Amino acid sequence: AQKITQTQPGMFVQEKEAVTLDCTYDTSDPSYGLFWYKQPSSGEMIFLIYQGSYDQQNATEGRYSLNFQKARKSANLVISASQLGDSAMYFCAMREGYGQNFVFGPGTRLSVLP
Amino acid sequence: EAQVTQNPRYLITVTGKKLTVTCSQNMNHEYMSWYRQDPGLGLRQIYYSMNVEVTDKGDVPEGYKVSRKEKRNFPLILESPSPNQTSLYFCASSLRFGLASGNTIYFGEGSWLTVV
Numbered sequence: 001a002q003k004i005t006q007t008q009p010g011m012f013v014q015e016k017e018a019v020t021l022d023c024t025y026d027t028s029d030p031s032y033g034l035f036w037y038k039q040p041s042s043g044e045m046i047f048l049i050y051q052g053s054y055d056q057q058n059a060t061e062g063r064y065s066l067n068f069q070k071a072r073k074s075a076n077l078v079i080s081a082s083q084l085g086d087s088a089m090y091f092c093a094m095r096e097g098y099g100q101n102f103v104f105g106p107g108t109r110l111s112v113l114p
Numbered sequence: 115e116a117q118v119t120q121n122p123r124y125l126i127t128v129t130g131k132k133l134t135v136t137c138s139q140n141m142n143h144e145y146m147s148w149y150r151q152d153p154g155l156g157l158r159q160i161y162y163s164m165n166v167e168v169t170d171k172g173d174v175p176e177g178y179k180v181s182r183k184e185k186r187n188f189p190l191i192l193e194s195p196s197p198n199q200t201s202l203y204f205c206a207s208s209l210r211f212g213l214a215s216g217n218t219i220y221f222g223e224g225s226w227l228t229v230v
Contacts, residue, residue: 009154035218045204045221091157093219095208101170102147102208102219106156 003027004092004105011110013082020067021077021108023092032096034075036066039089039107048090051075079110087112116141120205120222127195127229135190135225137205144210146188147172147219148180150201157204163188164210195229202226 005024013019025034036048051059051066059066067076079086092105120137127133139146147162149172159172163182177199179191188207192199205222 006156033217043202043224045206047218050218095217095219101159101162101172102145102206103159104149104157106154 003103004094006092006105006108008108009106011108012113013079013110014113015084016081018078018080019082019110021079021090021092021110023075023077023105025073025075025092025094027073027094027096029096029100032094034066034068035093035095035102036064036075036077037091037093037104038086039091040085041088045091049077082112084112084114086110116220118205118207118220118222120203120225122225123223124226125228127227129196129229130194133192133195133227135192135203135205135227137188137190137222138186139188139205139207139220140186141207141209141220142185143207143220144185145208145219146182147206148178148188148190149204149206150174150199151204151224152201160190160203192227195227197229200228 003026032053034051038046049061049064051068058068063080065078089107089109091107095102118139144165148160149157151157158174160178161180163169203225206219208219209217
C-alpha cells in the first residue's frame with residue numbers, strides 16, 4: 001500500500017503568489033516524521049522542511065510552511081511569494097517510528113510563471 | 115564536509131555487462147538506501163540498510179544487489195543490466211535513531227545510468 005500520496009503531478013503558479021502542494025500519508029505508528037524535498041532541474045535533492053508527529057505547531061522555514069493536519073493525515077507544503085527559482089520537483093517523505101525506513105511520494109512538478 | 119558520494123555520475127553501458135555504482139558517506143550514518151527516479155514515477159526505493167550486514171528490499175529490488183560490509187559504503191550492483199534499468203539513481207544516508215529535523219536523509223548527487 002502506498003504510504004505517501006501526492007495527487008498533483010504538476011502545478012502552475014504565478015510569480016509572487018502562494019501555492020500549496022498536497023501530501024497525504026498513511027501510518028499506524030503514532031511517532032513519525034514528515035519531510036519535504038526540492039529537486040531542481042540540476043538533479044540534487046534539497047531538504048526544505050520537517051514536521052514531527054508530536055510537534056504542536058506547524059513547521060516554518062522562511063517562505064516554506066507545512067500545513068500539518070494530523071487527523072486528516074495530511075502534510076501540505078505552502079510556498080509563499082513564489083519565485084522563478086522555485087520551479088522544481090517537490091517530494092514529500094515520511095519516516096515512521098525511530099530508526100525506520102524513509103519512504104517518498106511520487107512528487108509534484110511546480111512551474112512558476114513570470 | 116558532510117556528504118554522500120556516489121560514482122560514477124554518468125555511465126552508458128551495454129546489456130548484460132555487470133556494473134557497480136559505489137556509494138560512500140562520511141557522517142557515520144547507520145541508515146543507507148538506494149532509490150531510482152523515473153519520469154512520472156518519482157523516487158522508488160530499491161534497497162535499504164539499517165546497519166552493517168543488515169539490508170532489506172525496497173519497492174523495486176529486482177535486478178539489483180547490495181552489500182553493507184562497512185558502515186560508510188553501500189554499493190549497488192547490477193549483475194546483468196537491462197535497458198529497463200536506465201534511470202537516475204540516488205544513494206542516501208541518515209542517522210538511524212531519532213525523529214528530528216537533524217535526522218533528515220542526505221542524498222548523493224545522483225548517477226545517470228543508460229543501458230543500451
